[in-house]
Amino acid sequence: MVQIAVMGYGVVGSGVVEVLQKNKDKIAKKAGQPIEIRRILDIRKFPGSPLADRFTDNFEEILNDTEIKIVVETIGGLDPAYDYVRRCLLSGKSVVTSNKELVAEKGGELLAIAREKGLNFLFEASVGGGIPIIRPLDQCLAANQVSEIAGILNGTTNFVLTKMIRDGMPFEKALALAQEIGYAERDPSDDITGLDACRKICILASLAFGRHVYPGQVHTEGIQNITLDDVRYASAFGGVIKLIGRAAKRGDGRLDCMVAPMILPASSRLAEVNDVFNGIMVRGDAIGEVVFYGQGAGKLPTASAVVADVIDEVKHINSPKLFGWGPGEDGYVSDHLQNPVSAMIRLKCGDTKAVRDEIEAGLGGCERVKVSNAPADELALVTPKTEEFRINQALKSVSGAKLLSLIRIADL
């Protein structure tokens, strides 16, 4: 019998308790012993719950309870989650978390404490909800040199883009619908601005390439400026717009890492990932291309990933897993403007021919993309692959044109 505590009884935390109760026997068999929820931390009371007597609003009760060997953190955010998790580890308790902000910002430090203390700190649920990705990346693909990871890592924005692409619904309306259905929070800014996807690609990149990548190091753009016109032009080019988090190893050992809406060719495995689903592609030297697909969020998928980690920690209670990454470093993520990229640029201009000639003078041959019924003063070009700052230079030097949008083309 292993005693655990759950901190935070929100959507994921209550799901963890539900899964642990519902699949109790299977879980005990998998873990080799029963798992007992000894304490649940929440400021609210749940008098009607069969576990009502386990609730506490006092973190110290968990911290000082030496019977509790594993603590699940599903509070979210950094404060107080970071302090609580750190103190749990320092006091000898292994931790499981679903908190991507915590792992993306503080994972390196917390993993180091866990290692030093002979404990486990696991976070399968922090990326891809119920999709197994952290463990496969660490274990199954351990024999590979991973060269690139890219994915649709945020279900909310993927739902909004799917509605825009499939139903021609404008951004604001699609977002309102997502909020109505419960796919987007009342304040959806972490999703829409790409920050959520950024945290997730940081976690994946840290694990795959062995060094902590901080969200602040990663150039991040959201989908808030994507219009139905962008969608139509992408379609005319034979692609779809998806919010992609991507990290690739460069020749100089640094990372090319970015979050932005990108145009995927319709033939890409990730182009077919729609609605709230997530898809994550891993490229490795031995494995070729592997794709993981499933629900990237949701109460029970996420909770099931948390519980899988709890089971793993019970199995490794006296033999911590070798797991983690080294410290981060300034300059480890390269300046995105220095990386080669092809992009679709859309411009409003008086003389489309003159503007095109001017841009081509700077960048070389561009492909023009046309849609039916476009205004005569609109020009859409796909640039050749070149360092991104050159595209910006070419755009700056052009006269008599206003940039409507610049969307990178993904090679995925």
Place this chain on the structure above:
Amino acid sequence: MVQIAVMGYGVVGSGVVEVLQKNKDKIAKKAGQPIEIRRILDIRKFPGSPLADRFTDNFEEILNDTEIKIVVETIGGLDPAYDYVRRCLLSGKSVVTSNKELVAEKGGELLAIAREKGLNFLFEASVGGGIPIIRPLDQCLAANQVSEIAGILNGTTNFVLTKMIRDGMPFEKALALAQEIGYAERDPSDDITGLDACRKICILASLAFGRHVYPGQVHTEGIQNITLDDVRYASAFGGVIKLIGRAAKRGDGRLDCMVAPMILPASSRLAEVNDVFNGIMVRGDAIGEVVFYGQGAGKLPTASAVVADVIDEVKHINSPKLFGWGPGEDGYVSDHLQNPVSAMIRLKCGDTKAVRDEIEAGLGGCERVKVSNAPADELALVTPKTEEFRINQALKSVSGAKLLSLIRIADL
């Protein structure tokens, strides 16, 4: 430093040696210590190899070498692999294998020996080549009650079907092409008849549902009788034909498990898995639907999965993983004729209206499927979902009609 032996220096075995050498440093870091190849078993000599001095054709040299803690089996087939693996385990060596026939036929027994001896017996590479599936199924999805697993588990047949569907290439020509490219072996019968996919679904079903499923228990049909006419009718119905291995838990605790060509709706995630790729879908109570996609075979993908298992065994050399399933049982897999299914039946008949009426009298409303330029005496019907024996009964009782094909419709 952990000493290992590799038995069988064919495609996969030589790939294992290659990956271990090429990614030596990364692997040592992951495993916590270097891995040294002490012996390679093959009846051939490789005098030019840098490891020439490690080769032996004498299994006893590996068996009796107490320095060797882990043995990789990539010989394939049951004889002598089964005997060798069994004796390795009995003598205290952990084993990694890529041999699906061995695991499907003898996995339960070998896992039991490993458990008794405090050793590990791992086989990630036996299903899906380099796609992580065994470990995610065991670990990441541990908190789920899995209800169904289904997949495209054989790359050779998927390549052949893709050529038939996309290029209208007849079966024989597509198979010849697969052999020419090296996607199919000179004797492709294990692939074409579905036996290879059958072994793989047996392994997945054993792991997911906890009881050994033997290939002999599973109704298995291959793709050898699929014609371009079938492909066209499937397309007219809005689907594609794929060779599917599928296992689902029935209400009575028994399994519905089968390998057969099935028509998938074009909207299915598995319908988009083409060429030599594999795709595996897992449905669980908490996780919903998760899909794994990648190269299901090939030297390096498969070798990388073997090496990942070796790393895991090094990490668990003194703490064997809880892993495996219970013994099999007669009658555990239900008679497929008793399970409800919908199927597309194609018939040659004099009076299509009379035949259709006769069949509908037995089965209820069927949907007629038509293709352009079909002979007037051809009738294709999609039956309602009913126990399969009822479809056979209805077909038997029909007069003046010859069955051309019966292909099940998959609900995936």
